[in-house]
Amino acid sequence: MTKNKTKIRQTGCPVAFGLDIFGDRWTLLVIREIMLRGRRTYSEFMEMEEEIATNILIDRLKSLEAEGLVDKERDPQNRRSFLYSLTKKGRDLAPILLEIIIWSGEHDKRSFALTEVLEKIEADREGFESGLRSEKGC
Amino acid sequence: MTKNKTKIRQTGCPVAFGLDIFGDRWTLLVIREIMLRGRRTYSEFMEMEEEIATNILIDRLKSLEAEGLVDKERDPQNRRSFLYSLTKKGRDLAPILLEIIIWSGEHDKRSFALTEVLEKIEADREGFESGLRSEKGC
DNA sequence: TTAATTAGCTTGCGTTTTGCAAGGCGTGAC
DNA sequence: GTCACGCCTTGCAAAACGCAAGCTAATTAA
Structure with missing residues (x-):
């Protein structure tokens, strides 16, 4: 396992605290897979269109588990x-x-027809947030 | 200059788009310095308590400018x-x-007396957001 | 008008992390 | 048994990071 996140910045700043946990190019994409796409297994995560490498994926899953952001259990099925x-x-x-x-x-020039979704989000932030697993936005 | 952010993931996902720009351990800390602490110069950024290296700082400033998140101008003074x-x-x-x-x-165990600030934020999100440059939170 | 200082930036080099390809191992199906 | 599937490891090259030193242009001090 690549020894990730070696340097932890205990400065007390909440921004730095958060970035120590998810401040990289992959962690939040794994979260996205679970939260927005309902994916739950290693092989489902491997299907993400950004083509994550196997060692990076397992490294992030381990650190997410170590940080208490995800739980891992055997699939009973x-x-x-x-x-x-x-x-x-x-x-x-x-x-x-x-x-x-x-x-x-708002700032991605290529934001293909996302605008209407965005207007809905802005109009009903609460509602959108509670129903985040409904495929909108991504 | 370290050739940063070589791989750009044009998948169309807004989460990936954002992470391509600020998904690393330093970019948002520079933003924090400007937004929350009112710092504006290279040497002021170097004073941040997280001890950023000079080459990393200049690299991030250049990419922030290239992405159009910051403007750079001579100090008239x-x-x-x-x-x-x-x-x-x-x-x-x-x-x-x-x-x-x-x-x-909410999730940093060592969150020194930040709780009261948080309650204020939650109670008045709009107000807090508009006055973000007021030293609270960090 | 020359020397010293300040602010911003570059360079070199060793270490760490990432990306990619290949392969290994445990579980369950046949 | 043997085979496939799903999860995970390993080896190696490339990129990014971290550290120390030094360079350059603008300003101030002598």
Whole structure:
């Protein structure tokens, strides 16, 4: 396992604290897979269109579990598979993901027909947030 | 200059789009310095308690400028210095920063007396957001 | 008008992380 | 048994990071 996140910045700043946990190019994409797409297994995560490498994926899954953002359990239906699910701490990342989606929607030139979705989000932030697993936005 | 952010993931997902721009351990800390602490120059950024290296700082400033999140201009008062300031695109990151602060406030065990600030934020999100440059939270 | 200082930036080099390809191992199906 | 599936490890090259040193242009001090 690549020894990731070696340097932890205990400065007390909440921004730095958050970035120490999910401040990289892959962690929030794994969260997105679970939260927005309902994917739950290693092989489902491997299907994401951004083409994550196997060692990076397993590294992020381990650190997410170590940080208490996801739980890992055997799939009762298929006992050679594992199911990853968000803890409360993980689910609480929803507003951050939502704000990233809003920001990108406003500033991504290629934002293909996302505008209408964005207007809905802005109009009903609460409602959207509670129903985040409904495929909108991504 | 370290050739940063080589791989750009044009998948159309707004989460990936955002992470391509600020998905690393330093970019949002530079934004924090400007937005929350009112710092504007290279040497002021070097004073941040997380001890950023000079080459990393200049690399991030250049990519922030290239992405149109900050503007750079000569300081009229001190013509050997430059002033960095947020563009609209940069200022629009405020809600993301705010949500990170809220998340960390809830999940950082060492969250020294931040709780009361958080309650204020939650109670008056709009108000807090518009006055983000007021030293609270960080 | 020359020397020193300040602010911003570059360079070199060792370490860490990432990306990619290949392969290994445990579980369950046949 | 043997085979396939799902999860995970390993090896190696490339990129990014971290650290220390030094360079350059603008300003101030002598």
